Amino acid sequence: MRPEKKYLVQEVSEQLAKSEYVFLTDFNRLTVAETAELRGQLAAQNAEFHVVKNSILNTAIKEREMPCIEDALDGPTAIVVGGPNPSEVAKVLIKFFKDREKVEVKKGVLGDKTLTKDEVEALSKLPSLDELRATFLSLLNTPATQMVRVLIATPQGILNVLQAKADKDGGAE
Template identity: 35%
Template sequence: MNRTEKEQVIGELHEKMAKAKAAIVAEPKGLDVATVTELRKKLRDSKVEYRVVKNTLAARAAKGTTLEPLAEKFVGPTAIVMSYDDVVTPAKLLVDFMKDRENFAIRTAVVEGKVIDAKGVQALAKLPGLQELRGQIAAMIAQPATKLVRMIGTPGQQLARVLGARREQLETQK
């Protein structure tokens, strides 16, 4: 890789790091191509980027971004997982991926500008994701409206039952 290619990679990485709401630094030792391809597909489907980087280029690209504190963690085989929307999704996916593999480890992460360790990433993975939170909020908003409709309809239903019972009573008297 010549100097201009390196500068281009650093510039591209810097832009992505500046936009990232969450970034997780992982250590992908000894993973085969099929396994990495499977992980990349899962991450891509969730709009999360997985990238294996050269440590020196990543450290230079991180300067001036919220990911700058991670520069010291760029040692050995390094992969960066960046999310631009949801901060919980990449943590959930990586923690799930790690369950079956001993040779994949999370080193550290930056979430919304705050550095967290591997245990923090695992704790983050237990939280509900953005879509789950949206669903919960929608259910909470709809719940009072549903109760109101039920309460408004109840007297009418009761009146209909009384009238129906009265009609049956009159028909049986005939």
């Protein structure tokens, strides 16, 4: 392999190594301005969009022993890597591509699992990590809150009955 290709394979391999996921997209009909816009939206999620030659990507994937995605390496391919939250990155991609109706996600890899286009779209519909944390915390707090309400309800009920009786007795005089 020529030194230039080795360098490119090494660069792509480093990009793949720094991310727990990779999304393969078609970029064939994107303009330069649209690509810059997409890169900006992905940068907000700490993700990156790179146009990669299929042969270079295929070699890097084999070197990293990633799941097989060779069937998605037809036509122009770009990769999206990085960012701590793959579902948020998938949301950006899916929304951008649906708004433009030009390109689409071909495939994805999350950890050791290969994702189809439909699975990437399902990933994009998941709540954000912050929303999941908030939901989880509310689930943990619910039993404690309900227990406190039960413990407080009995004395309050007795006080309400006594107060009502006192009002009734006080009003009779």
